[in-house]
Amino acid sequence: MSEDGQNYSAAGEVAQVKLRRGRGERTWIALKKAPVSAWFGMIVIALYAFTAIFGPMLAPYGEAEIFAKADEPWAMLGGNPDHLFGTDQIGRDVFTRLIYGARNTIGIALITTLLSFLIGGALGLVAAINRSWLDQLLSRAVDVLMSIPSLIFALMLLSIFGSSIPSLILIIAVLDSTRVFRLTRSVAANVVVMDYVEAARLRGEGMAWVMRKEILPNIMPPLVAEFGLRFSFVFLTIASLSFLGLGIQPPTADWGSMVRDGSRFIQFVAYDWTLALPSLLPAGAVALLTVAVNFVVDWFLHKTSGLRDDH
Amino acid sequence: MTTDSNKRGSKGDILLEMRNIEIDGFSDERWHDIVKGVDLTLRRGEVMGLIGESGAGKSTLGKAAMGYAQPGCRIKSGTIMFDGMDLMAATENEKRKLWGSRIAYVAQSAAASFNPAHRLVDQTVEATVDHGISDEAAAKKDAVDLYTALQLPDPENIGTRYPHQVSGGQLQRIMTAMAMSPRPDLIIFDEPTTALDVTTQVEVLVAMRDIVEQFNTAAIYITHDLAVVAQMADFIKVLRYGDEVEEAETRLMLSEPKEDYTKTLWSVRSLEKPEDKSDDIALSINNVDAAYGKSVKVLHDVTINIPRGRTVSVVGESGSGKSTTARVITGLLPPMTGNIVFNGEELPAALADRTKDQLRRIQMIYQMADTAMNPKQTVGEIIGRPLEFYHDMRGKQRDDRILELLEMIELDSSFIDRLPSELSGGQKQRICIARALAAEPEIIICDEVTSALDQIVQEGILKLLLRLQKEYGITYLFITHDIAVVTAISDEIVVMFQGKVVEQGLKSEILNPPFPEYTQLLLSSVPEMDPDWLTNLVDQRP
Numbered sequence: 136m137s138e139d140g141q142n143y144s145a146a147g148e149v150a151q152v153k154l155r156r157g158r159g160e161r162t163w164i165a166l167k168k169a170p171v172s173a174w175f176g177m178i179v180i181a182l183y184a185f186t187a188i189f190g191p192m193l194a195p196y197g198e199a200e201i202f203a204k205a206d207e208p209w210a211m212l213g214g215n216p217d218h219l220f221g222t223d224q225i226g227r228d229v230f231t232r233l234i235y236g237a238r239n240t241i242g243i244a245l246i247t248t249l250l251s252f253l254i255g256g257a258l259g260l261v262a263a264i265n266r267s268w269l270d271q272l273l274s275r276a277v278d279v280l281m282s283i284p285s286l287i288f289a290l291m292l293l294s295i296f297g298s299s300i301p302s303l304i305l306i307i308a309v310l311d312s313t314r315v316f317r318l319t320r321s322v323a324a325n326v327v328v329m330d331y332v333e334a335a336r337l338r339g340e341g342m343a344w345v346m347r348k349e350i351l352p353n354i355m356p357p358l359v360a361e362f363g364l365r366f367s368f369v370f371l372t373i374a375s376l377s378f379l380g381l382g383i384q385p386p387t388a389d390w391g392s393m394v395r396d397g398s399r400f401i402q403f404v405a406y407d408w409t410l411a412l413p414s415l416l417p418a419g420a421v422a423l424l425t426v427a428v429n430f431v432v433d434w435f436l437h438k439t440s441g442l443r444d445d446h
Numbered sequence: 447m448t449t450d451s452n453k454r455g456s457k458g459d460i461l462l463e464m465r466n467i468e469i470d471g472f473s474d475e476r477w478h479d480i481v482k483g484v485d486l487t488l489r490r491g492e493v494m495g496l497i498g499e500s501g502a503g504k505s506t507l508g509k510a511a512m513g514y515a516q517p518g519c520r521i522k523s524g525t526i527m528f529d530g531m532d533l534m535a536a537t538e539n540e541k542r543k544l545w546g547s548r549i550a551y552v553a554q555s556a557a558a559s560f561n562p563a564h565r566l567v568d569q570t571v572e573a574t575v576d577h578g579i580s581d582e583a584a585a586k587k588d589a590v591d592l593y594t595a596l597q598l599p600d601p602e603n604i605g606t607r608y609p610h611q612v613s614g615g616q617l618q619r620i621m622t623a624m625a626m627s628p629r630p631d632l633i634i635f636d637e638p639t640t641a642l643d644v645t646t647q648v649e650v651l652v653a654m655r656d657i658v659e660q661f662n663t664a665a666i667y668i669t670h671d672l673a674v675v676a677q678m679a680d681f682i683k684v685l686r687y688g689d690e691v692e693e694a695e696t697r698l699m700l701s702e703p704k705e706d707y708t709k710t711l712w713s714v715r716s717l718e719k720p721e722d723k724s725d726d727i728a729l730s731i732n733n734v735d736a737a738y739g740k741s742v743k744v745l746h747d748v749t750i751n752i753p754r755g756r757t758v759s760v761v762g763e764s765g766s767g768k769s770t771t772a773r774v775i776t777g778l779l780p781p782m783t784g785n786i787v788f789n790g791e792e793l794p795a796a797l798a799d800r801t802k803d804q805l806r807r808i809q810m811i812y813q814m815a816d817t818a819m820n821p822k823q824t825v826g827e828i829i830g831r832p833l834e835f836y837h838d839m840r841g842k843q844r845d846d847r848i849l850e851l852l853e854m855i856e857l858d859s860s861f862i863d864r865l866p867s868e869l870s871g872g873q874k875q876r877i878c879i880a881r882a883l884a885a886e887p888e889i890i891i892c893d894e895v896t897s898a899l900d901q902i903v904q905e906g907i908l909k910l911l912l913r914l915q916k917e918y919g920i921t922y923l924f925i926t927h928d929i930a931v932v933t934a935i936s937d938e939i940v941v942m943f944q945g946k947v948v949e950q951g952l953k954s955e956i957l958n959p960p961f962p963e964y965t966q967l968l969l970s971s972v973p974e975m976d977p978d979w980l981t982n983l984v985d986q987r988p
Contacts, residue, residue: 330818336797337776338835338885339805352822 169434176430183237183424190238194231195219199386202226212409220416223396229413235388236417241424243304243383244370250308251369252362255315260346262316263323274320277313285310286375293381303382307372311365318361322354329353356435363432367425374421390417458490461631461664462511467524469506469515469688480506480519482688490631491662495679495696497669497711499900500871503688508634508668512549513541529631546573550625554637556617560609566620567605574628585627592623595660596653615646619653626657633658633665639674643763643927644971651677651973652984670900672711673973676700677980684708696977711901717934719912721953724753724937728921729775729808729889734784736774744770745781746945752889757915757922758950759932761968762942768925771942772891775923776810789888806836809882813894815874819866825852825877826862832884851880855910872903879910889921896931908934929972933957941965 169177186193196202208221215221220229262270280288289306296302326332327350335349376382377391378398385392397413404411469481481503488494488511496504506519513533515521526533528549533541545551550573553559560569570592571585580588586605593601596619609617618638625633635654639647655678658665667678675682675696682699684691684707692705703709729752736745745767752758760768773779775786777797786793788807794800812818819828829848833839839847849859855876866874875895882890892911896904912935914920924935932939932953939956941948943964949956956965970983 330812330814331820333778334810334812334818334881337778337805337810338832339800339802340835348823349820353820 165438172430173434176427176434179423179427180431183241183427186234187238187241190234194234196228196231198231198235198388200227200231202228208409208412221413223393223413224399229393229416232388232393233390233417233420236390236393237420239383239387239389240370240373240391240421243300244366244373247304247308247311247369247373248362248366250304251311251365252315252358254308255312256319256358257346258312259316259319260323260350261342262320263327264342264345264350266327270320273316277316280310280313286372289372289376290379290381293376298376298381298384300383300387303373303376307369307376311369311372315361315365319354319358322357323350326350326353360432360436363428363435367428371421371425390421393417394421458492458662460487461490461492461529462486462488463525463527464507464511465525467507467510467526468522469503469510469519470522471506471519480688481510483524484685484688484690486511486683488632488664488666490664492681493658493665493667493679495667495669495675495682496685497672497675497682498685498691499670499902501687502685504668504670504685505636507685508636508666509551511632511634511666512545512551514545543577547577547579547628548630549632549634550628550630552618552621552625552633552635552638554640556621556638557609557614557641559621560617562609565606565608566612570605570620570624570627573624577628579628589623589627592626592657593620595657596620596623597649598623613646615642615650618642618650622650622654622657626661626663629661629663631664633663635665635667635669637669640669640671644929644973645763645967647674647973648971648980648983651980654678655980671973672901673975673979676975676977677973684711700975700977717905717908719757719935719937721937722756723952724756726754727751728754729786729788729923731771731775731786732784734771734774734781734786736770736779736781738770738779743782744945745774748774748784748942748945748947750940750947750950752921752923753938754888754921755915755919756937757924757935758938758940759924759926759936760940760942761926761929761932762948763927763968765944766942767945768927768942769893770945772810772893772923772925775891776808802836806832806885807888808891809885809887809889810891810893811875811878811882811895814898815871815878816866818878819874819881821866824863824865825869828866828877829880829884832881836885847884851884854883854914855880856906870903871899872906875899875903875907876910879907879914883914883918887920889923891923891925893925894927895924897926897928904931911935929969941968 202218202222204215204222204226206222206224212221218228218230220233223229223232258273262273289310292306293303296306332345332349335345340349373382374389374391374394377389378395380392380395382391383389394414394417397411397415397417400410400413464484464486466483466485467481468479468483470477471480484503484507486494486507496508498504506516509516510521510526511528513521513526513528513536521534524534528544531540531544533544536544560566567586567589570589571582574580574585574588575582579585589605590601593604598604598616598619604612604616604620612620622633622638638654639650642650651674657663665678667675669675679696681693681695683693684699684705686707691707692699692703694704699708703711731748731750734745734748735743736748737743748767748771750758750760750771760771762768770779774781777793777795777800780795785795788804793804797805826845826848829851830844833844833847837847848862852858852861857873857876857880861869861873861877866877869877878895895911896907899907908931911922915922922935924932926932936953938951939953940950941956941962941964948962948964957969961969970986973979
């Protein structure tokens, strides 16, 4: 045997091994390499989050506080300097409502997205592991739900159940979870066939353990990226439902309904362009957040999907 | 160590000369050396063997001979002269003209290198026609000659098939034909037979050797298997950690290796466990038939007895039903007929019907340690889970036991919070062994556990398994296609072929004559450390 010459030790064995780094260190390296667009997105998201959390402290007036003069233009366009962005059709401060709108629109979208991931993710994992009649049942049910245009379906359900905030959240979450289900099922299907999942099953582990400990951590990156994307969509869906009058109900401030309120001036924009501003402002807020989230998601997807550029 | 080319029987003028090659690789946010200043000289018609373990830089050096650095690598310094042309100074365009016409490359996995949507002959002649070396009709006619020379069945028509319609060994030979088609001056073979069964490997080796000889092509043959390279190469260069260890003519290298490291490469095959007979059967598989789905029957009336505290090796080529047998034992694939008796009791056929204790007693270790461990769990979590699950150990008791287990597999406490990606191949396999041990099993099924590892690491793992058997009386069912491993570890051997057991018996009975026909073929196909082995074998076989 070859004990001579070589002092073989298993612990000292070297190969192409990854350097050991803590989580913090890895995150820092990733952030340092992030492109400008991702940084822009992260800063914008941070600002929105700050506004949503500290809204009531930042806002100069109350959410539904009504002032004497309605439809006052912006301060810089010759309006009342007490109201930075002017007031709306019934005399509420637009700036205040924009800030409160951040909290309502983003908050509801966030809860809805979380809920849809909880439903879609859990069922998707079950379907991927089970691969039998249960998978068939769930997948076909999802196909049925997806075959109906989701906005029209949501409108229908909302008019059946009434448009309260809980029913709004639940309906959109269920409709959106179908997309999450499909993604989770297909990504998890690649992990389920790994030897370590088989090893866990041979050990006698239950379904919950296999889902939570063996599969979920390994499909997190695509799910997180999808979360960002889904959040944008949910956010837009809520805004459009509010625009159509079936979303968040007054007097709760929300960007979608603000766009609708301002939209009645659209036909006069040809004579005075400043009339477009009351709807453009909340619409711009929606657009900016969507773009920012997508920038971050793009970067994240690129980083985790193996698309990385190998120098 | 200097390369004295004059000493070698010079076959022709120098074709390729590489001086002081240094190659860097970028990973983990920094550059590090892969090849550290290696010289290489190759004359026309010569075959050089490049050997070393994974990570030794042999593939990287082989590719550098084409002036090519794979993505994430760069050739830092050195000179590469190919037939009077400076490849370091050549532009991408100039090099591209060279590749596929004067230098060809044969990759390890032929299956992954062919386009499944095109016919084989079209792919064989593609480079030749594209480079304008000959027109399509002539090239296709020549391809048929090459197929004949490579002893492919039905050479006239095999080219009209698609890649999935031929076997792995045939595909590898067609890839050699593809490389040969433009009549290159240099072919680089990068582990071309590693993915093949021993019986197929012989055919491919013979075909490659003959065709290289016939056209007086120079070749670089990269492999980690010394016995294989001994058949192919005129001289051998041993690499380790990107440095040259030594270079010598094949016969000289085999008879008197100078360096200690080279000697260790030879010694692995000398590990041998004395066999020990036992009639105390721990587990037996009786008359099992098994099938995937309803149609494809893979096991036919398989009966295997596994004595307690002994090692039974199951050998056979891929598709012989070795791994399926393991799946039947573990309950992943319930058999159609037949049963499994464990400690005198019949085991429930399906995994779901077995008790936790029955599951604990039979553990499994996989071929690819990479995929057998959850990449998101630390070593402590991986080993700790069976302790929690089977033995209900928590907190300090669990942590102490993890340390004990790490010690048993010759690793220390510093490994406890590492992730699998922070371990070497051998360490990963050791952790998998520890995970199996944590359950305190009676039987461990080892499915090709050493085949993905380098020779020295392989030896370490085998010794560890033998020691554990001695200390804890564990029974092994060892699935492998490597006869050297079989000799090293087993008491009894089961030979399988096409889903049937050809024979079962003590090691000494199976490995010594008289042989059934298939066993004879299998055993004679295992390459030996003798440069004349392949020649003799070809002479012997009809």
